[in-house]
Amino acid sequence: MRLSFSVNGEGVETEGRADEMLRDVLNRLGLVSVRETCGIGVCGACTVLVDGETVSACLLLAPLAEGREITTVEGLGGDHPVQVAFAEAHAFQCGYCTPGMVLAVARLLEENPQPTEDDIRLGLAGNLCRCGSYVKIVEAVQLAAGRKEGAWTS
């Protein structure tokens, strides 16, 4: 079936199956940073923003994204304050979970621009990092907080 939505600010029209998940379609479009680890929506590696909300792309049927605005980490441009803070704080090891983590942090800061350590831990509870970089991820969020005015998710 024909699918149309916006990805990282650009309109996309593509073919897909009705039973296909958004992650597979995004991967086919070359957005491979949307990773699949658990496939059941508990690890957060495939986190994308759909109209600004965090969504597990491994669980969202692609047709349900019809007409919506999807953001992947590629859409943040590389110098987004969250990305910069992650690099500064060395908040990753293998980096596999990082794209989803960065998007989840952007959403977290949009909702709560000055989160406490507990707010951060709870806010990121759905994003798993098996390397266990959490201490530095929390530091990265604290670094990023306050570095941006307005919307974090764009």
Next chain:
Amino acid sequence: MTDARVTGAARYAEDLEAEGMLHARIVRSPYPHARVVAVDASAVPDGCVVLLPDDVRDLRRYGIQIRDQSVLADRARHVGDPVAAVGAESPRGAEEAAASVFVDYEELPAVLDVLDAAKSDAPLVHDGHELASTGAAYFGLRPRQGTNVCHHFRIRDGNVESGFADADAVVDQTFTVAGAQHAPMEPHACLARWAEGRLEVLTGTQTPFNLREELAGIFALEPGQVRVVCRPMGGSFGAKTFLRTEAIAAAIARKAGRPVKLVLARDEEWVTLNRHPAVVRVKLGARTDGTLTAAEIECWADTGAYADSGPGVAQKMGFAAPGPYRIPNVAVDAYCVYTNLPPNGAFRGYGQMQSTWARERAVDLLAERLGIDPLELRLKNLLREGDRYCTGETMHDVHYAECLERAAAGIGWHEDRRGKGLSVILKGMQTPSRAAVAVEDGGDGTFVVRCATTEMGQGAIHAIALLAAELLGVEPERIRFPAPDTDAVPYDTRTTSSRSTYMMGRALEEAVRDLRATGGPRGYGEVFNAGGLDPETGGGIASTHWHQAATGAEVRVDEETGKLEVLRLHTAVYAGRVVNRPAAELQNEGSMIMGLGSALFEEVVYGDGQVVNPNLSDYAIPSPADLPAQLTHELLEADGAEIHGLGETALPPVPPAIGNAVAALGIELFDLPMTPERVSAAIDRRAEVRA
């Protein structure tokens, strides 16, 4: 330039593609032990390639320590054992094709418990034990033919009978540790292709040269006819060692005449490799003043259906079991035992977490029995500079007491002891071990470092680049580091056991010296650490230097629900010299968090040989919300000290520190993980004892 990991530009083995490639999927046994009677592929859609038992008849068996594994099993020895495989144009096509292969099995008696399996009348998982000529050659494997014991390692030092006779107090307790899954975020993934009689495999692996050797053996090729190119791994923790998916992909590629990519589905990880479940019995004796007189330790490591690196894991479990203490009389027996469970192998800590859990809990039981403070008891008996370990080696650069005192201070041990526990460990590094590196002068102020050290997120490549920059007197940006490729880099034992920065760092010094001495353009450096243990007596060199650490934990227990909450966790690790501080900190933090998972909830649950919880919902790994309120650590350094690897050291001390903290509340736990059910049961036991 921003790091590729934050922009989404990072690429892993999973992202490999080749013109005309097929996607593979494995057909796996649903039985823990069964003979494959027939494989019927007649329902597989046209256009797919099916790898059948007949296609692998010419392939040889493999196994890094014992040659016990076949590319396809004609006798399935665990649930999930590969019995056939398919290649199709898409992953979905491969999944459908694999589901349409029908296999007839004849079920055989299975043995699913490690202690049952070790008995002489147990059903045999393998009829014999054929030692691998290469991988196992460096330690004296001692299988017991005609049993499921594929390695028995012993230490006999002094006389334990007289040691226990001298003791005023003896504790004797059996402990268990559950299996765990590495759960790297990226699953196992590889791509195999054949060109002009050569096999090329691109994969995420910690062991490119071991893999090359195994593939050459399987396909009857010279090692030079196999090329292994490493991709960065999305995590490994021991999962991506030796041969995992590569031979099946290569066998399908050989039949299809096309490149083949194989990426495991998440649930397949639990039937590919886990951490050894273990039973460990510890008997300790001491005099009234706390002086240790004897230790007798038995370890049973359940290696599952294939030995993999299990014999090595059991040996390390055994030789690290007595711990960093002066004990005049020591007897250790470590058994690596086959069962019909999925294979267990290398896992961060390599067996040492299992025996550390048991011994450090036993030390606290002994302290309780003697009425001595657990910190004082440990300090009294800790190994000091120049002491002799039970292997006969002399301990040098010793910092156990310093680590332990820092761990205690980090949780406020001296202020209040309620709900607080300590543990201290020693941990071996792979010995013997060899590393080699080549340094090439680009002539324009840039240098190329060629070595087989692989990257899984631990930061070894950056650490080696920093060392190279320092030795060459250039900025780290001037160092190039091509992907490890067995065609282009010198031989290296492997990227395991926290050895790479230490070993490669020294090889690099040699290479730079060679570069300078010869005037270039290429310098070569190689270092070899000799050693090894006599498997009969345990005498020799277990580790050319020892990793040292201690942890302090503070806990709170909800006695109504059994919920165990870790409030503070502080680990002190001896680093010798820190090369790359952020990466070193990440190794400590990551190890502690993984240790927390093993302590509190990680457990591969088996039922009739099936893994009951092969997904990240039923098998939980730590999330940010699981962290203690305080999780801190220290990297201890010493002037002029050697680099000490840090990849795993902070993991093994975490579970026993937590267990001892719980014991300080009168709740005695002997089994990992410390689930609320187990905590509740221990609270009930305590109530019975008091009544």
